[in-house]
Amino acid sequence: MAIDIETLKTMLEKDLRINDAELDTESLRIPQIHNKYLNFYHDEKLLLQSYRMKRRTILREKWEYYTGKMDADTLEKKGLEPFNLKILKQDVDMYIESDAEMVAIDSKVSLQQEKVDYLEQAIKAINNLQWHIRDAIAWRKFING
Numbered sequence: 453m454a455i456d457i458e459t460l461k462t463m464l465e466k467d468l469r470i471n472d473a474e475l476d477t478e479s480l481r482i483p484q485i486h487n488k489y490l491n492f493y494h495d496e497k498l499l500l501q502s503y504r505m506k507r508r509t510i511l512r513e514k515w516e517y518y519t520g521k522m523d524a525d526t527l528e529k530k531g532l533e534p535f536n537l538k539i540l541k542q543d544v545d546m547y548i549e550s551d552a553e554m555v556a557i558d559s560k561v562s563l564q565q566e567k568v569d570y571l572e573q574a575i576k577a578i579n580n581l582q583w584h585i586r587d588a589i590a591w592r593k594f595i596n597g
Contacts, residue, residue: 454495454496454499455492455495455496457563457566457567457570460492460567460570460571460574461570464489464574464577467485467488467489467578468577468578468581470581470584470585470588472588475585475588475589478581478585479582479585482578482581482582482585485578485581486575486578486579489571489574489575489578490575492571493568493571493572493574493575496564496567496568496571497568499564500561500564500565500567500568503557503560503561503564504561506557507554507557507558507561510553510554510557511548511554513526513530514547514548514551514553514554515544515548517532517535518535518539518544518547518548518551519544520534520535522534522535
């Protein structure tokens with residue numbers, strides 16, 4: 453199940469908030485928060501992999517189409533007309549990369565990569581909570597003597 457980045461940001465902001473009055477409880481909450489975001493990370497990473505695999509398939513199909521190597525059955529199944537424009541071999545990539553379907557899948561891959569990167573940073577921040585809590589407890593001990 454994919455989760456949008458704004459929801460993730462809101463949840464993380466809430467989960468990273470430390471209740472200063474209950475540092476012991478907050479410390480015990482860290483493994484649960486870590487697991488929650490690790491599960492999100494796992495799911496989002498799998499979705500990223502599926503987008504990348506789909507991109508490879510689309511890339512091959514677009515290459516076949518723009519080089520004129522796509523068979524008539526496939527053209528018919530996809531509702532495409534044969535690509536009759538003769539283009540230079542070095543220009544094929546330009547046509548492929550600007551194709552609407554390629555732009556759409558590249559956008560999905562890019563957004564998904566951003567989400568995965570965000571979750572990686574979130575997990576690092578969660579791992580650092582333990583140290584922040586420890587430092588807060590040490591400071592209180594120091595202040596209180």
